[in-house]
Amino acid sequence: MNNRLRELRDAHGWSQGELAERLDVSRQTVNALETGKYDPSLPLAFRIARLFGQAIESIFLPEN
Amino acid sequence: MTLRRFMWIFLVVALGAAALAVAGRWWLHWPDDVVGMWTGIAAGYLLGALLFLLVPRWWRTHCDEMYAQPASRRYQRAMWPIMAGYALSLFLSVWLIKQGISSVPLRALVALLPVVAIALFMRAALRYLREIDELQRRIETESIGIASLLVALVYFAGGLLEKAKVVQVDAGVAMIWVFPLLCLVYGIAKMILTKRYL
Helix, strand or coil: CEECHHHHHHHHCCCHHHHHHHHCCCHHHHHHHHCCCCCCCHHHHHHHHHHHCCCHHHHEECCC | CCHHHHHHHHHHHHHHHHHHHHHHHHCCCCCHHHHHHHHHHHHHHHHHHHHHHHCCHHHHHHHHHHHCCHHHHHHHHHHHHHHHHHHHHHHHHHHHHHHCCCCHHHHHHHHCHHHHHHHHHHHHHHHHHHHCCHHHHHHHHHHHHHHHHHHHHHHHHHHHHHHCCCCCCCHHHHHHCHHHHHHHHHHHHHHHHHHHHC
16 A cells, blocks of 8 residues: 655654654654555554544555 | 663673672682583673674664663563562572472472563563554564464474484473573564564
């Protein structure tokens, strides 16, 4: 699954560590999400969407 | 706490144990088995310090970041007294058994003393597992799963070889090594799985 996490984080001027703190996860998890190595659970995806004030489907995009 | 700090702590303990071994051998005239015990402790901690020194940089960075997480800090705070208690109870248990205890229930109780610390360690590990974030929990549970399956496989193969009289292993030694083997395979599996997500 692709996502716009890095783009949204950059737009807010946050570092990976700052975003991790806001989401209550580790920096490695944020990095794995951004690089597409890990797809979040539904609760974490909702937390991300709520943080950026966007719908889940506008942040996380299917591969095709 | 960082891996480097762990390395220094291990080095200091190794030097302290080596100093005791030397003092016991040359000045205090301790029995050979006591000197041997402190030499063994020094060698073990020195090996530990060397392992901390030789870990790849990516793993050191990862560990240092993870150790700074609140769940890891709580886990470490819980682990220090548990490991100290384990070391003390192990020494006490082995020493008391060597003195000879005729009552079987009492001997069983003394022999099982170190189990208390291991049970507390498992409780702390489970709490840690519940507190970490979902990706770390996935890595941890997958590592524990791989370790359990691999060690079970090794022990099953060992049991078959023992029954076929190909190898002969002392049952007590084999059982004691289950937990250290689980920890070793878990550690290696965790390193490999962590690298996948970096």
